[in-house]
Amino acid sequence: MSETEQTEEKVGWLRRLKQGLRRSTGAFSDGIASIFTKRRLDEAALAELEELLINADLGPAAAAEVVENFRRTRFGKEVTPEEVREALAGEIAALLAPVAVPLPFLPQAKPQVILVVGVNGTGKTTTIGKLAQNFRKQGKQVMLAAGDTFRAAAIEQLQIWGERVGAPVVAGAVGGDAAGLAFDALKRAKAEGCDILLVDTAGRLQNKAHLMAELEKIGRVLKKLDPQAPHATLLVLDATTGQNALSQVEAFLGVCKVTGLVMTKLDGTARGGILVALAKKYALPVHAIGVGEAAEDMQPFDPLAFARALTGAI
Amino acid sequence: MFETLTGRLGEVLNRLTKRGALSEGDVNEALREVRLALLEADVALPVVKRFIDEVRSKAVGAEVLRSVTPGQMVIKVVQDHLVEMLGKAQAEIDLLAPAPVPIMLVGLQGSGKTTSCAKIARLLSERQKKKVLMASLDVARPAAQEQLRVLGEQAGVATLPVIAGQMPVDIAKRAIQAAKLQSFDVVLLDTAGRIHIDEALMAEALAVRDAVQPHETLLVADALTGQDAVRLAEQFHKRIGLTGIVLTRMDGDGRGGAALSMRAVTGQPIKLIGIGEKLDQMEPFHPDRIASRILGMGDVVSLVEKAAETLEKEAAEKLAAKMEKGTFDLEDLASQLRQMRKLGGMQGVLSLLPGVAKVKKQLADSGVADKQLARQEAIISSMTPWERRNPKLIHASRKQRIARGSGATVPEINRLLKQHRQMADMMKRVKKMGKAGLMPPQGFPPGLMPRR
Numbered sequence: 001m002s003e004t005e006q007t008e009e010k011v012g013w014l015r016r017l018k019q020g021l022r023r024s025t026g027a028f029s030d031g032i033a034s035i036f037t038k039r040r041l042d043e044a045a046l047a048e049l050e051e052l053l054i055n056a057d058l059g060p061a062a063a064a065e066v067v068e069n070f071r072r073t074r075f076g077k078e079v080t081p082e083e084v085r086e087a088l089a090g091e092i093a094a095l096l097a098p099v100a101v102p103l104p105f106l107p108q109a110k111p112q113v114i115l116v117v118g119v120n121g122t123g124k125t126t127t128i129g130k131l132a133q134n135f136r137k138q139g140k141q142v143m144l145a146a147g148d149t150f151r152a153a154a155i156e157q158l159q160i161w162g163e164r165v166g167a168p169v170v171a172g173a174v175g176g177d178a179a180g181l182a183f184d185a186l187k188r189a190k191a192e193g194c195d196i197l198l199v200d201t202a203g204r205l206q207n208k209a210h211l212m213a214e215l216e217k218i219g220r221v222l223k224k225l226d227p228q229a230p231h232a233t234l235l236v237l238d239a240t241t242g243q244n245a246l247s248q249v250e251a252f253l254g255v256c257k258v259t260g261l262v263m264t265k266l267d268g269t270a271r272g273g274i275l276v277a278l279a280k281k282y283a284l285p286v287h288a289i290g291v292g293e294a295a296e297d298m299q300p301f302d303p304l305a306f307a308r309a310l311t312g313a314i
Numbered sequence: 315m316f317e318t319l320t321g322r323l324g325e326v327l328n329r330l331t332k333r334g335a336l337s338e339g340d341v342n343e344a345l346r347e348v349r350l351a352l353l354e355a356d357v358a359l360p361v362v363k364r365f366i367d368e369v370r371s372k373a374v375g376a377e378v379l380r381s382v383t384p385g386q387m388v389i390k391v392v393q394d395h396l397v398e399m400l401g402k403a404q405a406e407i408d409l410l411a412p413a414p415v416p417i418m419l420v421g422l423q424g425s426g427k428t429t430s431c432a433k434i435a436r437l438l439s440e441r442q443k444k445k446v447l448m449a450s451l452d453v454a455r456p457a458a459q460e461q462l463r464v465l466g467e468q469a470g471v472a473t474l475p476v477i478a479g480q481m482p483v484d485i486a487k488r489a490i491q492a493a494k495l496q497s498f499d500v501v502l503l504d505t506a507g508r509i510h511i512d513e514a515l516m517a518e519a520l521a522v523r524d525a526v527q528p529h530e531t532l533l534v535a536d537a538l539t540g541q542d543a544v545r546l547a548e549q550f551h552k553r554i555g556l557t558g559i560v561l562t563r564m565d566g567d568g569r570g571g572a573a574l575s576m577r578a579v580t581g582q583p584i585k586l587i588g589i590g591e592k593l594d595q596m597e598p599f600h601p602d603r604i605a606s607r608i609l610g611m612g613d614v615v616s617l618v619e620k621a622a623e624t625l626e627k628e629a630a631e632k633l634a635a636k637m638e639k640g641t642f643d644l645e646d647l648a649s650q651l652r653q654m655r656k657l658g659g660m661q662g663v664l665s666l667l668p669g670v671a672k673v674k675k676q677l678a679d680s681g682v683a684d685k686q687l688a689r690q691e692a693i694i695s696s697m698t699p700w701e702r703r704n705p706k707l708i709h710a711s712r713k714q715r716i717a718r719g720s721g722a723t724v725p726e727i728n729r730l731l732k733q734h735r736q737m738a739d740m741m742k743r744v745k746k747m748g749k750a751g752l753m754p755p756q757g758f759p760p761g762l763m764p765r766r
Contacts, residue, residue, distance in 0.1 A: 051359055057540040060353045120563065120591070121424030121536065150591070152468070153461035160456035174464075207567040238424060242356030242540020244568035265423065267509060274540065293423075293454070 041079050046071055056273035056310055059243050089307040096303035101285035106231055111194040113229040118236035120203030123264035127236050128198045129161030130298035136165045140195040145185035146171040147178040150202040158200055179221040186225045206251030215256050232259045239265045239272035249282050264290035271310050338374045344388050355608045357571035358544040361578045369395050393605055400601035405583035411529040414493035414501045421534035423507030426562035430534045431504040432465035433596035439471055444499040449474035449489035451482035452506035462504055469593045486522045510549035519554055530557045537561045543572040544579045551580040562588035569608050642738040644702040648694040651687050690730050696720035
C-alpha cells in the first residue's frame with residue numbers, strides 16, 4: 001500500500017468516525033457547552049459532567065473516576081467548553097492509550113490462527129470478512145473457517161465474504177461439530193501454507209455454560225495441531241452494549257483466553273464508552289473498531305481520536 | 315460488581331428496616347443507591363432521573379411514615395413504580411385487522427430481527443392457529459434472505475420465494491399480494507438492520523411502511539443495550555412510528571435496563587421477549603418479573619410478598635399454626651415443593667434472594683434443581699398419608715415400596731428424608747428467631763418466613 005493511499009484511508013476513516021460520533025456527540029457537546037459557558041468548575045458542574053460520561057456508557061464507576069481526576073486538577077478554575085472537552089478527551093485518551101495495540105502478525109506461525117468469539121449479533125462474521133480483506137490487501141494468504149454451524153445461513157454469509165475477498169472457506173454441515181471443523185481447517189491451512197486462518201464461531205451468551213464449554217473445546221482441539229494455536233482470540237463487542245460488556249469480557253476471558261477486543265457498530269449514536277471501563281478493569285488490547293458495513297470500515301483503534309469523538313472535542 | 319452493589323443496597327435498606335420512621339434524608343440515601351443500581355443495569359440516565367424524582371415524591375411523606383416498616387415501604391414504592399413504568403398490563407400482538415395483517419420488524423443490525431421474526435411466526439401459527447407468511451426485505455446483509463428461508467423451514471412457516479435483485483418495497487408489495495391470493499392471515503416483514511441515524515435506510519423503512527401500512531410495527535432491540543437505548547427507540551418511534559417492542563437476549567445475564575428506557579421514551583409496550591436461541595423460546599413480557607432484576611437487589615421482602623401472593627392463604631395459615639407447634643411433616647414439605655414451583659421454581663425463588671447470584675448461575679447451568687423438585691414431589695405422593703405425617707416410621711421395606719411407586723431409588727428417598735429433617739430443625743430455629751423478631755437466614759425456602 002502506498003503512502004498516499006494510507007493517508008487517504010486514514011482521513012477516510014477519521015471522517016467516518018467523526019461523522020458517526022458527531023451526530024451522537026451533538027447532545028454531549030451541547031451539554032458541555034451549556035454547563036461550561038465561561039463558568040467556574042464547581043461541584044454542580046462536575047456532577048453534570050459525570051452524568052454526561054454515564055450517558056456515553058462509561059458506567060457510573062468509571063465516570064466517577066474520570067471526574068475525580070478532573071476535580072483534582074481543575075477544580076474551581078474558570079473554564080471554557082473547549083478547554084473542558086480537550087482536557088476530558090486527554091484524560092480519557094491517557095486511560096485508553098495502553099490498550100491501543102494493533103493485532104500482531106506472526107509470519108513464522110504459518111498459519112497464524114485467529115479465533116473470533118462473542119455473543120450473538122455483535123458482528124463476528126462481518127468482522128472476519130473485514131479482517132480478511134485487510135490481510136488480503138497486505139498480500140497475505142488467508143483462509144476462513146465457517147465455525148458458526150448453528151445460525152441459519154451463517155456459513156453462506158461467510159462464503160460470500162470469502163468470495164469477495166478471495167479467501168477459501170472451509171465449511172462443514174449445518175449443526176456440525178465446530179471444533180472438528182476448526183481442526184480440519186487448520187490442517188488444510190497448514191498444508192496449503194496459509195499465513196492467516198480466521199475461525200468464525202457461533203454467537204453465544206456468556207452465561208450459557210454448555211456453549212462456553214464448546215468454545216473451550218475448539219481451543220483444545222486446535223492445540224493438537226499447533227500448541228500455540230489459537231495465536232489470537234478476538235472478542236467482538238457491540239458498541240451499543242452497555243454495562244453487560246464487562247460481564248462478557250470476564251466470562252470469555254475465563255473460557256478461552258481472549259487476547260484482544262474488537263468493537264463494532266461505532267457508526268451509530270452509541271459511543272462505546274464502555275471501552276474506558278474495560279481498559280481500566282481488564283487492560284485488554286483493543287485491536288480495531290468497526291465504523292460501518294463496508295470492508296474498509298474496519299480501522300485500528302486510535303485512543304485520542306476516539307476520546308475526542310466521545311467528548312466532542314473534534 | 316453487581317454482587318457488591320446488591321450488598322451495599324441491601325445494607326442501606328436493612329438499616330432503614332430497623333428504624334421506626336423515615337426522614338427525607340433516609341429516603342434520599344436509599345434512592346442514591348437505587349440510582350446507582352439503575353445505572354449499572356443500563357437504564358438510561360434521563361429515565362433514571364425521572365424515576366428517582368417520582369419515587370422520592372411518593373416515598374417521602376405520610377404514606378411511608380405511617381407504615382409499620384418504613385424500609386419495606388421504600389422498597390415497595392421503588393418496585394411498584396418500576397412495574398408501573400414498565401407497563402402494568404400485558405400487551406399482546408394485535409391482529410384485529412383485515413387479513414392479511416401486515417407486521418413489520420425494524421431494529422439495529424444484530425438485534426435479532428430475523429430470528430425473532432421466525433419465533434413470532436411460530437408463536438402465531440402454533441398458538442393462535444394463524445396462517446403466517448414471512449418475507450425478508452434484507453438485501454444488505456449477505457445471506458439474510460437465505461437465513462429467513464431456513465428458519466421458516468425449521469419453524470414450519472411459509473416464506474416468500476426470493477427473487478434476486480428485487481428491492482425492499484417491491485418485495486413487501488409482492489408479499490402482501492401473495493398473502494392475499496393465498497389467503498394468509500398474517501404477513502411478517504423482516505427488514506434489514508439499520509442504524510437510526512442512517513437517513514437512506516430510514517427512508518427505505520418509511521417507504522416500506524407507506525407501501526404496506528403495517529398494523530403492527532415492532533422494534534426488535536437487544537436487552538443488553540446501554541445508554542443508547544433511549545436514542546434508538548426515540549428515533550425509530552419518531553421516524554417510523556412503533557406499536558410495540560420485542561426485547562431479545564433476555565436469557566443473558568444483563569439486567570435489562572433497556573426495557574425500562576425504551577418503554578419510558580416511546581410509551582409503547584414491550585410485547586414479547588426472546589429467551590433463548592431455539593425457535594420456541596419467545597414469551598410474553600411480565601413487567602413484575604423484570605422489575606426486581608433491573609434493581610438487582612433481590613430483596614427478601616419482595617420474596618415474602620410474592621410468596622404471600624402465590625401461596626394459598628389457607629396453606630400459609632396452616633403452616634403458621636404448625637410452626638407454632640414446631641411440627642413440620644412431609645405433607646408440609648410436599649406443599650412447600652408445590653408452592654416453590656408456583657414461584658417459578660428454584661431459580662425464581664433464588665433470584666429473589668440477595669447474595670445468591672453465583673448459586674443461581676450454577677443451578678441454571680445444571681438445570682437439575684427444578685427436575686429434583688418434581689421428583690421429590692413424586693416420592694412424597696407415593697407415601698401413605700400416615701407415612702407423610704410420621705416420617706420417622708418409614709423403614710426399609712416401606713422405602714422400597716415408595717421407591718417402586720415413584721420410580722425413584724432408596725438413596726433418593728433417604729436424601730429426601732434427611733432434607734426434611736434438616737428443614738424441620740430449621741423450623742425450630744426460625745420459631746425461636748421469629749419470637750426474637752429477627753429475619754430468617756438466607757436461602758430459606760419460601761413460606762417458612764415468620765409472618766409479622
